[in-house]
Amino acid sequence: MLLATDIISVLSQGFTQALGPEAVVFAIAAIGLNIHFGYTGLLNFGQVGFMLMGAYGIGVGIVILSLNHWVAIAFGILLAAGFAFLLGAPTLKLRADYLAIVTIAAAEILRLIGRSNSMDKITRGAEGLNEWSQPFQDMAPIQSTTKSIPLLLHEDLQITWTKMQWFVVIYGWIAVALLVVLVYFLMKSPWGRVLKSIREDEDAARALGKNVFRFKMQALVLGGIIGGFAGMFQVIGKGTVQPDTFVPQITFLMWTILILGGAARVFSPVVGAIIFWFLLTVAEGLLTMLAETEWIPTSIFRSTQVGDFRFMFVGLSLMLLMIFRPQGIFGDREEMALDDR
Amino acid sequence: MRTKATLLVLLFLTLIGSIAVPAFAQEDETLGVEVKLSAKDGEGVRQPVVGAHFDVTLDGETIGSGETDADGVFFLEVDGFGNYEITLDPASLPEGVTLTNPDRNVATAKVEEGRNRGRALFALETVEGAANDVANASSQNKFLQLTLDGTKLGLFLAMGAIGLNLIYGTTGLTSFAHSEMIVFGMLTAYMFNYYGLAAGIGLFADWGLPGPFGSGVNLIFAGILATIAGGLLGWCLDVFLFAPMRRMGVSLIAQMIVTIGLSLLMRYFLKFLFGGDQRFFKDYTAQSNIDLGIVGTTPKDLISMLISLLVLGLVGLALVRTRMGKAMRAVSDNRDLAESSGIDVQRVIRLVWVAGGALAALGGIMLGLSDNLNWLTGFRNLLLIFAGVTLGGLGTAYGALVGCLIVGIGVQLSTLIIPAELKNAGALLVMVIVLMFRPQGILGKAERIG
Numbered sequence: 168m169l170l171a172t173d174i175i176s177v178l179s180q181g182f183t184q185a186l187g188p189e190a191v192v193f194a195i196a197a198i199g200l201n202i203h204f205g206y207t208g209l210l211n212f213g214q215v216g217f218m219l220m221g222a223y224g225i226g227v228g229i230v231i232l233s234l235n236h237w238v239a240i241a242f243g244i245l246l247a248a249g250f251a252f253l254l255g256a257p258t259l260k261l262r263a264d265y266l267a268i269v270t271i272a273a274a275e276i277l278r279l280i281g282r283s284n285s286m287d288k289i290t291r292g293a294e295g296l297n298e299w300s301q302p303f304q305d306m307a308p309i310q311s312t313t314k315s316i317p318l319l320l321h322e323d324l325q326i327t328w329t330k331m332q333w334f335v336v337i338y339g340w341i342a343v344a345l346l347v348v349l350v351y352f353l354m355k356s357p358w359g360r361v362l363k364s365i366r367e368d369e370d371a372a373r374a375l376g377k378n379v380f381r382f383k384m385q386a387l388v389l390g391g392i393i394g395g396f397a398g399m400f401q402v403i404g405k406g407t408v409q410p411d412t413f414v415p416q417i418t419f420l421m422w423t424i425l426i427l428g429g430a431a432r433v434f435s436p437v438v439g440a441i442i443f444w445f446l447l448t449v450a451e452g453l454l455t456m457l458a459e460t461e462w463i464p465t466s467i468f469r470s471t472q473v474g475d476f477r478f479m480f481v482g483l484s485l486m487l488l489m490i491f492r493p494q495g496i497f498g499d500r501e502e503m504a505l506d507d508r
Numbered sequence: 509m510r511t512k513a514t515l516l517v518l519l520f521l522t523l524i525g526s527i528a529v530p531a532f533a534q535e536d537e538t539l540g541v542e543v544k545l546s547a548k549d550g551e552g553v554r555q556p557v558v559g560a561h562f563d564v565t566l567d568g569e570t571i572g573s574g575e576t577d578a579d580g581v582f583f584l585e586v587d588g589f590g591n592y593e594i595t596l597d598p599a600s601l602p603e604g605v606t607l608t609n610p611d612r613n614v615a616t617a618k619v620e621e622g623r624n625r626g627r628a629l630f631a632l633e634t635v636e637g638a639a640n641d642v643a644n645a646s647s648q649n650k651f652l653q654l655t656l657d658g659t660k661l662g663l664f665l666a667m668g669a670i671g672l673n674l675i676y677g678t679t680g681l682t683s684f685a686h687s688e689m690i691v692f693g694m695l696t697a698y699m700f701n702y703y704g705l706a707a708g709i710g711l712f713a714d715w716g717l718p719g720p721f722g723s724g725v726n727l728i729f730a731g732i733l734a735t736i737a738g739g740l741l742g743w744c745l746d747v748f749l750f751a752p753m754r755r756m757g758v759s760l761i762a763q764m765i766v767t768i769g770l771s772l773l774m775r776y777f778l779k780f781l782f783g784g785d786q787r788f789f790k791d792y793t794a795q796s797n798i799d800l801g802i803v804g805t806t807p808k809d810l811i812s813m814l815i816s817l818l819v820l821g822l823v824g825l826a827l828v829r830t831r832m833g834k835a836m837r838a839v840s841d842n843r844d845l846a847e848s849s850g851i852d853v854q855r856v857i858r859l860v861w862v863a864g865g866a867l868a869a870l871g872g873i874m875l876g877l878s879d880n881l882n883w884l885t886g887f888r889n890l891l892l893i894f895a896g897v898t899l900g901g902l903g904t905a906y907g908a909l910v911g912c913l914i915v916g917i918g919v920q921l922s923t924l925i926i927p928a929e930l931k932n933a934g935a936l937l938v939m940v941i942v943l944m945f946r947p948q949g950i951l952g953k954a955e956r957i958g
Contacts, residue, residue, distance in 0.1 A: 258943060265898075269936070275932075279932070419769075422765070479772070482775075490753060
């Protein structure tokens with residue numbers, strides 16, 4: 168039977184994920200993606216590659232190059248920016264489809280390079296870099312190993328995070344707030360207005376004398392750096408820099424979050440991330456519960472296959488959203504970067 | 509309208525039926541541990557290793573022992589879940605066969621919930637060294653061998669890429685879901701090969717029907733059925749998804765994102781049905797190399813390449829000689845003009861989806877034959893296909909073939925310089941260079957594509 172306590176635990180998991188490190192990381196990365204797609208109309212399907220660059224920046228910086236951790240963060244930013252240049256240079260002059268193809272491929276290649284044995288000395292292959300997190304651990308706001316806080320609705324509804332997860336949660340949400348304010352003011356500025364005009368009609372912007380390529384590149388770099396920050400938070404929370412954390416599925420989850428929240432709105436990446444992770448975690452928890460208590464017979468579906476359902480659900484949501492409500496929850500259909508081709 | 513409704517109902521039933529059936533990743537009930545031993549003999553043929561002795565222990569307690577049978581299979585029934593240690597007695601291996609790593613004669617086979625057969629792997633080799641003609645060949649031989657392998661890869665990719673190119677040409681849509689149509693063809697052929705339609709539509713599973721409906725058919729027949737299924741999938745996708753989107757006025761970028769979502773959905777649905785493991789077709793799998801002088805290949809590879817060449821040639825001919833082919837080229841060139849000259853554009857597009865789906869399925873079967881039969885093959889090759897199409901010229905008729913051949917050969921040859929796992933990076937580099945200097949590709953028209 169589906170006990171009330173099981174449902175409470177599934178809900179607890181839902182809140183833990185919705186407000187926790189995963190949501191923070193995805194919110195930050197989606198803010199970057201919002202700059203790319205929401206405001207400029209760039210089809211960046213390799214945001215996970217920027218996250219990887221940021222993460223490896225601090226990992227490699229501290230472990231291999233023995234940098235101070237603040238310098239390593241700067242190094243990560245540099246790597247993410249460099250990656251943006253690399254991707255943007257050939258493709259920003261061309262049709263949007265080409266950027267999508269190149270970014271999907273490039274992000275995957277980065278992961279393969281990170282895994283490969285030949286780059287072992289720098290990246291430590293599939294095992295990754297592990298000994299770099301001490302300076303961040305010392306900065307953690309809550310020094311106990313784990314800490315739970317109760318939610319007010321029910322006595323058993325609890326959120327539990329480990330020390331480094333609390334690091335990501337507290338500093339991460341602060342970062343999110345700062346980034347939201349930054350994006351708000353940027354997009355109200357003349358620079359932001361040019362980006363929007365490029366999204367709407369590139370030729371018109373060019374006819375007015377704006378160097379479209381330069382603005383697009385700036386947007387790509389800025390969004391990429393923000394993606395790099397997301398990657399840094401991701402690995403600080405986990406304690407290890409491994410290539411297989413940065414799989415292409417993350418980009419697809421992020422796109423769904425962005426579209427769900429509504430592109431080109433400052434708050435939508437944040438709200439989208441929270442809602443998405445809550446729904447996904449609760450759905451998966453319920454499915455797992457149904458599979459384990461054999462409400463759904465094991466011949467159809469085992470609890471180990473819940474992961475597959477996650478991505479089927481994400482794929483289907485992406486399709487339905489784009490067909491029926493591309494502006495998501497908060498967006499404005501007029502402002503979507505969907506031209507009339 | 510009525511045909512569409514009936515088809516929708518049939519599709520729905522098929523879907524229900526396929527979910528009602530045990531997923532192919534399931535196994536039968538007896539718990540046990542299993543080892544399959546094989547090694548390449550002097551001519552490079554993979555032979556089963558007979559009479560090798562194994563001891564099975566669990567937490568130090570001896571459970572049993574046995575030997576591999578005439579098929580190279582060792583199986584021991586066990587009583588419960590656990591991590592069983594399987595120890596191979598190297599002295600029991602036949603003459604000339606040794607463990608690749610003599611210290612690794614113990615492996616663990618896990619028997620657990622959802623995994624009734626624990627499997628363990630042992631790497632064996634023949635004393636003469638790995639009888640792999642690429643490793644042993646001189647560098648000139650290696651070059652030619654890699655070129656041959658690359659041509660093979662290029663031909664198989666081209667079959668998937670032609671559909672992509674035609675779809676782009678006629679509708680302007682870059683379909684990311686094409687890679688999953690390739691995997692669909694591959695896994696459908698696998699299903700027909702092993703289980704027949706009965707397993708696919710679970711309703712008839714126990715009726716003992718013959719052939720394609722019952723217990724699986726020869727790969728050739730399965731391949732034909734899978735190609736037809738691929739065409740059917742293409743038809744369904746256009747009728748139920750893309751044509752309505754075009755009618756609703758959904759923009760091309762939105763449609764492209766929909767294809768990305770579709771590819772996710774299909775990929776993980778196929779993974780859910782078939783499991784994440786590598787699989788092999790029942791027929792034509794283990795074959796020995798034929799020596800063609802300086803290079804070597806297996807009969808299945810040779811025949812697949814010839815079939816691909818034939819099919820690609822036929823498609824090229826059809827595009828040039830037949831009326832429908834001309835219509836397709838006309839729509840690709842200038843849609844409005846084609847429509848005003850009386851061509852039924854929607855019908856052409858539908859046919860393009862059907863042909864694209866069927867060709868992708870066929871390409872998938874070929875790829876599956878060359879030891880790539882798993883759910884990720886599509887995504888892994890997506891980059892190569894895009895690189896080939898970009899290189900050849902997105903939207904041109906023969907561009908797919910030319911581009912994919914170059915990409916295939918280039919990628920294989922690049923392993924001479926860069927590590928094998930990064931060879932796809934070469935394809936990305938090719939694509940980036942092409943985009944920087946000649947974005948319309950080799951065969952494309954020099955028009956503004958910015």
